[in-house]
Amino acid sequence: MLKVLHHHVREGLFEGIKRANADEQVRAIVIIGEGKTFPCGADIREFHTHASVKEPVLTAVGHTIENSGKPVISAIHGTALGGGLEIALCCHYRIASENARIGFPEVLIGLLPGAEGTVRLPRLSGLAFAMDMIAFGKQVNAKDAFRHGILDKLCNGNILEEAKQFATKVIGQPLDSRRLSRLDVKDAANVDLLFEVALAQVKRKSRGQIAPIYCLKSVRNSVRMSFDKAVEEEQRLIMELMTGYQSTALQYSFFADRSAPKWRLPCGASVHNTKPSRIETAGVIGAGTMGSGIAVCLIRAGVPVILVEKNKKMLEKAMKTISGILDGSVKLNRMTSEQKEQCLAILKGTSTLDKLSNVDMVIEAVYENLELKREIFAQLDKVCKPSTLLCSNTSTLDIDKIASATNRPDKVAGTHFFAPAFIMKLMENVYGTKTSPATVATVMEFGRRLGKELEATKEEIKNIRLHLTVTFCTIDL
Template structure:
C-alpha cells in the first residue's frame, strides 16, 4: 500500500490506501520498507512521502481499533524516518491528521498545498497522540499552541500551520512535481538539525505558567472529559523531561487513557455516529433508495425554530423562501435570521462570505404561490395538529408533485399530518432540536406511507446542512422526546416528593449533562411545556385541572402548572424554577418564592416531604429513560441502540464520554439496571414507564453483550 519509485535522485513513497490513506499495518510496513530501500539505493539522495488520491495519511485505520496492534509500531517507523541518512520531505495535501501528522513531524521537511489541514484529533476518541506528537509538536510551535491544538483536536489550515512553524513552505501547482524539486534542493543542505528530538522546547522555563492556563481552559471548556487534561500533561512533559523520558511519559499516559471507560465510550460514539447512516425501513434502505435533488427550499414559520432551520439551510448554500402569515411576523423572522448569522460570524462559526451569501439566498414572502416550485418544504409552525394539517393541505395543493413536504413536529404522529394531503408518501418528519442552528441532531421520522425516496432525501439533507441525521419510525414522541418524557417526568416527581430543583439539577450536571432539567425548562420556557401538556391532554380526549393526578392512566404532577399560573415562564420572564438577574439572563439562583410554590403544592396534595438521595435521583431519571429506550427498540421505532445513543448525545448533549444511555446501561450491567427498574416499579406506582421491559429482561437474563443487542432486537420482531 506504499508505492516506491525513483525520479532522478529522489525516491517517492506514495501511500496508496484509499479513501484516506489510513496508517494501517500494511501502510506502516510499506513506509518502513520504502525508507530502508531508499536509504540503501545509491541513486537516491532524498526521499518524498506523499499521499495518492485525496489526502496525505489522515490518521489511524479505524478498522484496527480494538484489535491487537502489529509491528512495526508507528513510533518505530517514525524513528526510522528521522534517523534516515538522507533528508525526508513530507508533501502534504488534504488532511494530515493524527498519525499522519506524526509521520510529517518525524520527516525533516514539511511542505503543503494551501488547502491542506493538519491536526491531532485523538482527543475526540478519548486518547492523545501516541507516536511522539505531544513531544514533537511543542518543539516547533511552543507550549501554548501545542497544548491547545492537541487538547482541542482542532484542524489547523496550512497558512496558520506555517505561522506556527509546523509547515516549512506552502506550495502551489502540482504537489508531486513541487515536492520533487524541493527534495532536490535540500539534498546539499545539512539536515540533522532538522530532527525535532534534538530541538529545545521554546520558553520551557515558563511551562508551569502555560500548563496552568491551559488546564484552566480545558477544564472549563471540556468539563468532565479526561483526555484534554491528560493531553496538556503530556505536552507539559516535553518541556520538563528529556525527549526519551517524554516519549515514555506519553506512552504511559496513552495507555492510561486507552484503558479508561471514557475512551471506550468515545470510541463507541465515534462508530455509532457512522452506524446510524446505514438506515433501513420497510421497503428500502440507504443502499437502495436514491435521494431527490434539493436545490431550493422553503420554511413555513419565521419563529425561533423556523428561523433557526432557515439559518441551517442558508449556511449550506441552499436558497430559502421564508413564509409567514403577516408582514410583522415576517420581518421579525428575517431580523432573527440576520441576528443569528451576525452572532455566528462574531463567534467565528460562520465566515463573513457565508453570511453575505446567505443574505442573497433568503427570500421572505407572504404568498404560498412563491413556493410552488421548491424541491423541499419544512413546516415549522406551532405544535398543534389542526394548524399543521391546515398548512399541509395548502402545500399539497400548491407545491409541485415531486416536492418533499417536511414537518418539524416534536411529538405528533406523521400519519396524522400526512392525512391532510393526497401524497402521504412525500411527507416526512424533520425534527430539529433547539436552537436549530446549533444542535447537531436531526431526527427524521417516516410514517406508514412515507417512501424510502423521501427518507433518502432528508437523510442526505441532514448531512448537507451539517447535522447528524437519525431515522426513526413514527409514534407519539418518536425516539428522543419519548425517552425524554420519563426522564423529565421523574425530575418533577422527585421535586414533588421532597427534592429541590437545585438538587436534581446538580445530580444531572455532576453526571455530565451541561444543564439540569429545571434549568432546561427555564431556558425553553415553562409556558411551552404547559402548552404541550394541554396538547397531550387534547389528544387523549381529556383536560387538565388543579386536581389532575393522572393523564392517560399515568401519574401527572401539576407543579409546572402552578409556576405557569404565577407567570414564571423561565428566563424569558426573569423567573421560573430559578430566579435570574434580569429578563433573559443566564445566572440561575435559588428563589424563596419558587420554594414556597413547591411547598404550597405539596400541602395541597397532602404530600409529606422526604429526603431523597443523589443515587435515587440519578436512577429514577436515567433508568426510567433506559427502560423506555428498550421499549422503543422492542417496538421497532429504531433498529439499533446506536440510534438512541446518538440521539441523546446530539439532541440532549448527553456526555459523549458516557457513550449514550444504552451504552452506559451496558457498562453498569443490565441485570443491575433491570433489578432497579423492578424496584421502582414497586415503589413508584402509577408510572407506566416503570413497567419492566421484556427485551431488557431477556438481554439481562442471558447476559447478552452490547455488540449483539441489535441481533436480538431483530429476532424479537420476527
C-alpha cells in the same frame, strides 16, 4: 504510497525504509500519500484490537524513519492528520502543497497524539502553537504551518515532482540537526506561563473534558523532561485516556455520526444510488419556538424562507426573535453584520398558506395535534406545486397518518429538529411506508446542508432512542 495507517501500511512503510537504506542506488526517500491525501491518521477501527499493537507500532515506524541514514522527505497533499502528521514529524524534511492542511484531531475523540506528536511538534512550532493546535484538535493550513516552522517548503505544482527536486538538494546534508528527538523545544523558558494561559482556555472552551488537559500536560512534559521520558509519559497518559469512559463515548459518537447519513431503505435505495433534489426555497409553518428556530437554521444556510403564522402579533414577535438570535451570532463573531442582513433579506413573513405555492419544501412546526397537522397538510396539498416536499417537525405522531391527508404521500416525511433548533445539531428524518427514495435522499441531503448530524428512521421505530451520556470530572494537574 500511503493510506490510513493500519497495520499493513505500517508494516510496508517500516520495511520500505529499511530496504531503501540498504539499497546503494537510493540516495533519498520521499513519503507521499496515495490518491487525494497524505495519511489521515490511524485506523480507529483497530483501536482496542490486536492489530493496534501488532509490530511494527507507529512509534517504531517513526524511529526507523528518523534514524534513516538517507534523508527522508514527507510530501504532504490533502491532509496530514494524527498519525499521518506524526509520521511527517519523524521525517527529516516536510514539504506540502499550498492547499494542504495538518492537524492532531485526537482530542476530539478523547485522546492525545500517542506516537510522540505532543513531544515532537513543540520542537518545531514552539509551545504556544503546539498547545493550541493539539488541545483543541485544530487543523492548520500549509501557510500557517510553514510560518511556524513545521514545513520546510510550500509547493504550488506537482507535489511529487517538487519533492524529488527538493530531495536532490538535501542529499549529503547532515541529518542530526534534522532529527527532532535531538532538538530543544522553542520558547521553553516560558513553559509555565504558556501552560497556565492554555489551561485557562481549555477550562473555558472544553469544560469538564479530560483529554485537552492531558494534551497540555504532555506538551509541557516536552520541556520538563528528556525526550525519552516525555515519550514514556505520553504513552502513560494516552493509555489512561483510551481506557476511560470519555474516550469510549466520544469514539462511539464519532462512528455514529459517520454511519447515520449512510441510509438504506428496504427496497434497496440508498445514499449511493438515489439522487436528491435541490431545495432552493422553503416554507415554515408555525412561528413558535420551534418554527422560529428552524427558520434560523434555513436562512443561515442561505435558503430563502417564508414563515407562516396566522396570528399576526405572534408573527411580528417571531421576526424580532429571529433578528435577536442573529444579533447574538454577530456578537459571538459567528457571522458579520452584513451576513445577518443577508439572512434577514431572505426571510419573509405571512399569515396565509397561499404564499407557499412555489416553495420546494414546507416544514410544518405547529404543536403536536394530529388532526391539526392533517388539516394543514390537506391544505398544503392543494396550495403547493406537485413537486413540493411536505415535512412535519413532529416527534411523536405517525407520518403515515399525516401523509394520508394528501394525494402525495410519497413526498411526505418527518423532519424532526431538536430544540433549540438553531443550536442543536441532531436532526431526525422519518420516512413513512409510502415515502419515496427521492424524498428520503432530499431531506437527508438538506439536513447535511444545514450542518446537522442526521438520523434516518422508519416510522415504527422512530421513537426508539439511544441515550449516550458523557460524564465530565476534574483532575489533578
